[in-house]
Amino acid sequence: MVACTGSGCRRGGAELPRQTPDSLFLGRQEELSRMTSRLEAAARGAPQVVLVDGPAGIGKTSLARRFLADAAAECCVAKASGEELEMELAYGLVAQLAPQLPDVPEGLREPALGTPGGAAARDPIAVGALLLDALGQAQSRAPVVVLIDDVHWADTPSLHALTFALRRLRRDRLLAVLLTRDAHDPRLPHGLHRILHDETTMKLTLEGLALPDIVALQAALGPSALPRWAIARLREHTHGNPLHTKALLQQAPADVLSGHAVLPAPRRYERLVSARLARCGAAARDLVKAASVLGVTCSLHQAAQVGEVPDPLGALTEAMTYDLLEEAPADAVPRLAFPHPLLRAAVYRGLRPAERSRLHHRAAACSEDRYGALQHRVHAAVAPDGELTDELIRFAAEQAEKGAWAAAAASAIAAAGLSPEAGLRERWLVRAVEYRLLAGDVSQAAELEQTVRDMAPDAEQQYVLGHLALTTGRLEEARRRLAACWESCDADTGAETLRKAAEQMAWLCLIQGDAPNIVKWARLGLDLPRGSRSSFLPDSLAIGLAISGRYEEGIRSLAHLPLSGPRQTPGQLDGLLARGMLQLWNGQLPEARRDLREAFAAHRGGGLPYAALVALGFLTDTEYRSGLWDEAVAHGTQAVSLAEDTDQISILAVVHAFTAFPLAGRGDYEDAEAHARAAMQHARTLADVNDGAFAATALALVHTARGDDERTVAELSPFLSEEIAHRSGLEEVGIVAWRPLLSEALTRLGRTDEALDVLIPYESGATARRRWLEQATAARCRGLLEEAYGHREAADQAFRNGLRLCAQGTTCWEEALLHLSYGTFLRRTGKRRKAVAELEAAHTNFLRLRATPYLERCTRELAACGRVTARPGGVRHAGLTAQELTVARLARRGMSNREIARELVLSIKTIEYHLGNAYAKLGISSRMGLIAKLDEEG
Known part of the structure; x- marks a missing residue:
């Protein structure tokens, strides 16, 4: 399988008739069939994920395109691709997807999702929720196919947002096709790894073309047939890689391919693209080059500005003729896109350095947001730039104050790369690691760990290495590093660094249950001047004091x-x-x-x-x-x-x-x-x-x-x-609550003395702290224990004390347990009338909570009292699941399906599915029935 992407194909120096991509698609029929079956399942409301992996040039993109052209022709398709040049552009991938979806939520319509006022200032969960909403709306018209090419080069915030959306699909008509060179790439977020390697995900690992496919490819590309042995040698030479095989068939003369000399290496893909670009007129060339600087997709207007193209529509038409650009979905103004990220990269890398820098400077001047302008200025720089470094540092600090950690990290890395001062470079690289940790990009932070380790040790370096070690579970290293931060501080060490080190040390002590040192480190940090961002130090101090017994x-x-x-x-x-x-x-x-x-x-x-x-x-x-x-x-x-x-x-x-x-x-x-x-x-x-x-x-x-x-x-x-x-x-x-659970279990096993030893410290603590809920729990356990000892009056008093405490507090689970325990005790002592009152109170609560094991015990006790409690047909809303009941209650309030989906962060199709199930179980057919039914059944 391979697709010719040029306007004409050449072999042996001769111009050949232009071949369409379809005419050169070879093999992969089994893969197409399996993908089609997954699309059919998705169309029935069972969301699917397909992973296609394999090395560069193996044909992942061509397979996906053929699938979209055939099986998915009637679907709503949203395509995006990662790009090595844009890995630090927050939400760049989401920005590609959004314009292709109908009824996109307002939050995804912003000019640039990576701007300070846009999604960069949000966390990936918020963006993921918006993406989920958009996908839910789109599938109301047709099944949705989301195609993500080069996942390994996508920006991490987008990957987190995409993961969030994919994990919340339940009854959705959606197929996600993810293409990557390596499904085990450590840069991919852990959440996405779980999706890619889940047993429900279909994995297609592409291998090289078979010999018959290469024979067919060679026949399609040229009139002179090669001997079969020469094609076999070519396959062995290229391992059947479609991109390399096609390149050799196009560029090498037949006598070279059929000779006995060592076969040449394929010329770089950039040369093929360069030849096509050279055949364009000046205006089309300028437009394509400008577009390559702006990304895989951009507005036609902005590309024309950057390329200084007077007739952008005419230039775009010519570029499309040579398959260099294509029209992209747009809400209003025309947009363009490269057919493949590799094509954009080839054009971009083919720019002369001076030309590339000049175009980035123009793009910075045309950019409508500060973040985009800074990124273009970074790419335009040809030497360390102190002024630009200072701007990047200010921007990173501003983003950090807002909690936009991904944008802060990208700017910090850029500042480190452009700083003329070695000390400043190291300092901002260290900050970038911290920002990545706070953004949840643990694997990317770890990529820089060795670089940070190799730096001259100072307090900030030790703090960041300690933070990273703590996040990745290396607790002893974390303790050693964070302690070294304090020990190595000097007059140049900022108070904020020491505060953050104390914060992490307090967190470490909290993990290890070291209450005195939680308090110690929290106070050490709080004694320093307050920082500009939120801190866990006040929380650590209060928690440390509380678990030390100093609650007040x-x-x-x-x-x-x-x-x-x-x-x-x-x-x-x-x-x-x-x-x-x-x-x-x-x-x-x-x-x-x-x-x-x-x-x-x-x-x-x-x-x-x-x-x-x-x-x-x-x-x-x-x-x-x-x-x-x-x-x-x-x-x-x-x-x-x-x-x-x-x-x-x-x-x-x-x-x-x-x-x-x-x-x-x-x-x-x-x-x-x-x-x-x-x-x-x-x-x-x-x-x-x-x-x-x-x-x-x-x-x-x-x-x-x-x-x-x-x-x-x-x-x-x-x-x-x-x-x-x-x-x-x-x-x-x-x-x-381990002591009351253990005491109750020991009592039931007849190990009453052990149960008493376990209970006494809990009773004493609850009384000393005057905590009504714990006192009520202790009273129930005491009642069970006294009953086991045969002390009926003491047991009766204990149960009644517990219920009195609950009556003075607020509604709680413990009250239902007390009613059950006391009712069971009364039944065993022959006081059936009183027992029924307690047991019925428990029964009501268990029904409301759907606490099935306890409801069954309560029903047995009532039956022993001569009271048969038949479960009504609508018990606990006819067995609604937690999600069904939650959805039904929100619908009862008058919320639309879309509003419920946003509230619960689920897709609209999932809400429709749960609501449909709720209607069936409740025996109703519309929302009108929810009001009476839910009121009737509690």
């Missing part, structure tokens, strides 16, 4: 925070996450939900990416404890997905664990255990004691819901070890 002091440390928003400055935001966490641990559930929601939104809007995900994780825990399980499942799933999509590895354990909590309560054992075990694996990777406790608690909740007390005990008993129990705040009540 921790709350006082956050007195600077206003009660509510806006959260537009670090002073209004820093510490908000910690306040939400401390309120959660203190049982102030509504207040915790408010602060954690605000912290998530504010950190997503320009704060610290990892802090945003921690906030979403603890919001999940808050909603689980509050008995808001639909919200907990939705937010937990979202937190896991966002952490994976942005490579925030250090957050994954805790968000996986919290997501398992409500799933375990609902009896979704397979999903719950998968999340819990993923949490355990991540905790082990980081040697994180805190995350290990959350993961073990998640597994214990699964075992408890299953009624497997032996496994609950086995999971939690290690925390009785003196070495573990007094680390990381595991004994601070309200943080990790």
Whole structure:
């Protein structure tokens, strides 16, 4: 398979009739058939991903073009390609896709997605959500095919946004075709790697042309047939690579190919393109050259300005005649594009240095945004430029203040490359590594690690290497590097560097459960002048104090925070996450939900990416404890997905664990255990004691819901070890609920004395802290224990104390458990009438939460009381899933499908699918029925 891209093909110096791409497409029928089958599946509402990989010139692009021309001819097609020259241009790939999609959201219509006022100032999740919305709208008309060529050269923010969108396709009519030289390229984000290597992704690894295909290719290119043995030798020489094979057939005389001398190497592709360009008139040549400076796609007007072309339409027509340019989809003004990124690169690299620099200078002058102008000036530079370096440094600093880390990193790297001062070069290369880490581009940051290591050691270098080591799980190296930052500081070391080093050291101590040193490093950092960006130091201090048992002091440390928003400055935001966490641990559930929601939104809007995900994780825990399980499942799933999509590895354990909590309560054992075990694996990777406790608690909740007390005990008993129990705040009540779970399991196993030993420290802590929710949990465990001992009056008193505490607090999951435990106790003591009242209260809550294991136990207890509780046909909304119920509730509020899709960050087709299922299960046919049905069933 190969396609001729020239206006005419030559062999042996003779001009040949122009061949169409179709006439030269050879082989690959099996690949086309398999791709077509995937497109048919996508058209039925099962989204598909196809990966095509192979070396340069093997025919990936030609295969994709033939597929689009044949099987996908009736589809909505959006094409984009990575480009080596634009790898640092934030959202360059998304900017190519957007104009090709109908009804593009306003946020993707900006002149340049990489501008400071555009998407560069947003995180990839926001851009991914907009892209998802656009794809959802497009498929309402026809199946959508998204083709991304040269994925390995795409800018990382676009890849994160694309990954975000692809992971949220459920019932969508969409096929994504991704072309790359190496599917294992370490530069690709981890989230995209997971998609590329998922078992549902179809992988096509292209190999060289077969001998019959080369015979057909040679016949198509020239009248003189080569001997079969010569074609076999040519195939061996080129390994069947279509690009190299075609180049030799075009350029080498027949007697050379059929002779016995060593075959020549193919001339560079640039020479073939140069020959075509030379056949164009001056205006067309100028337009093509200007376009090559502006990118794979650009507006016709801008290319004409840069190339000083008086008749751009005429020049474009001539360039299209020679297959050098083609018209690109446009909303309004005409746009042009190169048929292939390789063609654009050939033209660009064929420019004389002076000509290339001059065109970039013109492009900078014509650019409508500061970011684009700076990039063109960088490409135009021919020597170190102090003035331009200073502008890039200012721009990088501005972007960093906004939290636009990808744009900051690109500018920092450019500044390093253009600086006339060696010291300045090193300093901004080091900053670029930090910015890449904050942007979630861990693999790209790691690419520069050796370069940074080779620099003369100083405080900032040690800080960045420590930050990178911590992010990648090398904790001991991180500790050594961050400590060296402090030890090597001198009069020239900026206070901001030391603050950030202290921030990372406090985070490291938090991971390792070293509460005294969390407080120590947080205070060391806070004693330094405040920096310009958000900092985790106030949060670290409050959390460190809280898990050390100094809760009130921790709350006082956050007195600077206003009660509510806006959260537009670090002073209004820093510490908000910690306040939400401390309120959660203190049982102030509504207040915790408010602060954690605000912290998530504010950190997503320009704060610290990892802090945003921690906030979403603890919001999940808050909603689980509050008995808001639909919200907990939705937010937990979202937190896991966002952490994976942005490579925030250090957050994954805790968000996986919290997501398992409500799933375990609902009896979704397979999903719950998968999340819990993923949490355990991540905790082990980081040697994180805190995350290990959350993961073990998640597994214990699964075992408890299953009624497997032996496994609950086995999971939690290690925390009785003196070495573990007094680390990381595991004994601070309200943080990790391992003691009540373990005490309850031991009681059920008849190991009452052990259960009592486990319970007493928890009871004492809950009482000392006056935490109503923990006191209520302790009272339930005490009631179960006293019942096991045969102390009926003490058990009755304990259960009633727990319910009294719940009545004084807010709605919570613990109250339902208390009603069940107390009702079971009353039934066993012969007080059936009282038992029924308690059990029915529990039954109502279990129905509302869809807590199937507990609902079944409650039903059995009611039956033992002589009360048969038949589950109504519409129980818990007829078995709606969490997503179906969430979608139905939002629809009930009057939100459109598009508004719901944006709220839940899902595609419109997925919303339609969930809503359709909800209608069927509820026995209704339209939104009108949702109002009565959802009200009727709770």
